[in-house]
Each structure stands twice: as structure tokens, then as C-alpha cells.
Amino acid sequence: MTATDDLLxxxxxxxxxxxxxxxxxxxxxxxxxxxxxxARLDPARxxxxxxxxxxxxxxxxxxxxxxxxxxVVISQxxxxxxxxxxxxxxxxxxxxxxxxxxxxxxxxxxGIRPSFSFEAFPDAAADVRQxxxxxxxxxxxxxxxxxxxxxDVESGRLHEVALDGG
Amino acid sequence: MTATDDLLxxxxxxxxxxxxxxxxxxxxxxxxxxxxxxARLDPARxxxxxxxxxxxxxxxxxxxxxxxxxxVVISQxxxxxxxxxxxxxxxxxxxxxxxxxxxxxxxxxxGIRPSFSFEAFPDAAADVRQxxxxxxxxxxxxxxxxxxxxxDVESGRLHEVALDGG
Numbered sequence: 001m002t003a004t005d006d007l008l009x010x011x012x013x014x015x016x017x018x019x020x021x022x023x024x025x026x027x028x029x030x031x032x033x034x035x036x037x038x039a040r041l042d043p044a045r046x047x048x049x050x051x052x053x054x055x056x057x058x059x060x061x062x063x064x065x066x067x068x069x070x071x072v073v074i075s076q077x078x079x080x081x082x083x084x085x086x087x088x089x090x091x092x093x094x095x096x097x098x099x100x101x102x103x104x105x106x107x108x109x110x111g112i113r114p115s116f117s118f119e120a121f122p123d124a125a126a127d128v129r130q131x132x133x134x135x136x137x138x139x140x141x142x143x144x145x146x147x148x149x150x151x152d153v154e155s156g157r158l159h160e161v162a163l164d165g166g
Numbered sequence: 167m168t169a170t171d172d173l174l175x176x177x178x179x180x181x182x183x184x185x186x187x188x189x190x191x192x193x194x195x196x197x198x199x200x201x202x203x204x205a206r207l208d209p210a211r212x213x214x215x216x217x218x219x220x221x222x223x224x225x226x227x228x229x230x231x232x233x234x235x236x237x238v239v240i241s242q243x244x245x246x247x248x249x250x251x252x253x254x255x256x257x258x259x260x261x262x263x264x265x266x267x268x269x270x271x272x273x274x275x276x277g278i279r280p281s282f283s284f285e286a287f288p289d290a291a292a293d294v295r296q297x298x299x300x301x302x303x304x305x306x307x308x309x310x311x312x313x314x315x316x317x318d319v320e321s322g323r324l325h326e327v328a329l330d331g332g
Contacts, residue, residue, distance in 0.1 A: 002249065002311065003195045003196055003197050003248075003249050004197065004249050004251055004311070004313050006195070006214075007195070007197070007213040007214060007215070007251065008324060009214075010212075010213055010214020010215075011212055011213060011214070011322075011323065011324045012323075013214070014211060014212045014213075014214065014322055015212075015321055015322040015323040015324075018321060018322030018323075020206065020319075020322065021319070021320040021321060021322070023205075023206045023319065025204060025205070025206065025257065025259055026205075027205035028205070029169045029172070029173075030169055031169050031170065031173065032203070037198070037221040037222055037223045037237055037241065038191065038221070039189075039191070039192075039193035039194070039217070039218050039219055039220055039221055039222075040186065040189045040191065040217050040218050041217070042210050042215075042216075042217050044208050044210060044211070045180060045210070045217070046176075046177055046180045046181075047173040047176055047177060047180075048172075048173060048175075048176020048177070048179070048180065049173070049176075049208075050208075051205070051206050051207070051208050051211070052205050052206050053205055054205050055203040055204070055205055056203055056205075056224050057203045057224055057225055057226075058222050058223055058224040058225075059223055059224075059225070059233055059234070059236070059237045060223075060236060060237040060240040060241070065233040065236075066232075066233065066282050067225055067231040067232065067233030067234065068225070068233065070225070070226060070231075070282060070283075070284055070285065071203055071225045071226040073268075073272075073280075073284075074226040074259065074260075074268075074284065075203065075226070077268065077271070078259045078262065078263065079259070082169075083168065083169050083170050085170055085173065091191065093191055093240065093244045093245070094240075096244065097244065102239075102240075102243065105243070106239075106306055110305045110306065112305045112306070114239075114306060116232050116236060117236075118236055118239075118240065119236065139276045139278045140272055140276065140278070140280060145168065145170070147170050153186075153187070153189065154187040155181055155184060155187060156177075156180055156181040156184030156186065156187070157177065157178075157181040157184075158174060158177045158181075
């Protein structure tokens, strides 16, 4: 049995007792979370989110790429989310490499140098502020309520990062 | 109390009983999941994932944007994930608008026309195939094992989509 088959077996169990079929698309808490893809992070569990509560955007680092901004704009425009919660974390893989090294590895292996940034960063708290600054700079993002945090993977605890102008 | 304060109170409870502090960054199941930010989807619950099991990438639609490809490449290169699981879903907001209408709305309100695509799509299963095709076309993504699904928000059940060449 492959890893994916294992996940599908879990889905059968989930569906057997599923009772959320009447939920609508609008997040009940009016929140959109932007966080890292890291396997140790389960934002639904560490933020107490049930199905239907919040939009959750995740990428490598939890950074405000154009794609994250695209997703935030859609969240705000389609269903009117009012709060943005940014969560980076301790021990993030994004602190373990540089864009230059990653591109060198890829060009050596494939012959092609990526034209996009890998968004590596040396400091999680500083990058939370950078992420908030990018969102603030977008002409398309509404700025009702933005807060940023670093999640400690050793304690499970969120630590707030003071945002510029926040 | 704001919605974010409410999430922080939940985090206090989560951290109080947290016992996963020894986990490492490498996903135990070797899987990276690419899915939609929709609030009704809790991929950890519907795939039976515990903290530490899998990378989870989420954006509006669960589409293979450059940012999702960036995240997949980092997942594969940094910690060696071997399987990609694509999950779109029924009733997706991406089926409810067009890129042209979204851009018209934004230019009318802000005076600025976005230079990026919003990635709206009319059919979830077709877009799962499109997402897989984009991943397959990337020179930077390894292609050990890719499967695609549409998650039914009314039943909680995954339905597999046959992928071209899969």
C-alpha cells in the first residue's frame, strides 16, 4: 500500500462520520490564515479551527508571494474575510538554504536556471514583518486587520510579532 | 474579543497539551498535498494526517501556480517528499467568477489592473488534470508519484481523477 492509499483509507473513515455537508463557502470566523507548508504545523489544530471556520493559505515559508496575494484577494472579494493572520515558525526550512544555492543545484541538474525566487529567508520574525509589508503594499488587498506570529514547533505556542504600523 | 484573539485562546489550550516538540521537518509519510484554501476543507482531518506527516500547500483553487511549484521543489529538495497529492473540490469559489470580471472589479475600484492571473476555472476535475499537467511540465519537479482527486464538500469523500499519462 502506497502512502497515498493510506491517506485514502483515512478518508473513507472520515467520510463515514462526516456531518458538515451543509456548510457554505464563507468562513464562519471571517479569517484568512497565511502560513508555511511545514508538516509539523497543523493550523486547524493549533488555532482551534473547525471545518468552515477560516481560509488557510500555505506555501513554503508562509510568504506573501503574488500567489498568496491572489488568494487573499479572492478570499476578501468572494466571501468577505476581514482578518489576516500570518504565521511563520521556528526551525523553518527556509532558513536552511539560499536562493543562489538552490538555483545552482537546479541548473547543475537540469541545465535550466529558475526565473523565480525561492523566497529563502534568514529570520522568521523579520520575514513575518516582510510578509505583512508586502500585503500592505498591494493595491488589491484590503487592510482591515492583520496580525503576525511565529509558531514555536517545540512548544506548539504562537508568539506575536509587532508589525510596522500595526 | 476579535476573531484572532479567539484563535489565540485556542492556541493556549493546544500548547498546554502539546507533545510533538521532538518532530523533525521531514514529513513522515513522504507526501506533499496541494489543495484549496476553502474553509470547508481540513486536509489533515480528511486525509488522516497527524502533525509531522505531510507538507500541505494551499492556495485559491489548489492550482499549480509558480508559487506552488516553488513550494513543491523545496519540499522535494529539502526533505525528499516522494508523492504529490492534488485535491480540488466541489462547489469551489474558483468556478463562480472569471479572471476578466475580477480584474474589471479591481481596476474600477483601485485604478490598477492586476498583471497576474486569478486562475479561475470552470470545472474542478479538468483543473486537477491541468494542475498535474503543469507539474509534469516543470523541469524542476520530480515525478515519482502524482495522483489527483476532487473532494466532495457534501460527503467528505475523495473521488480520484484519472491523470493523463498517470
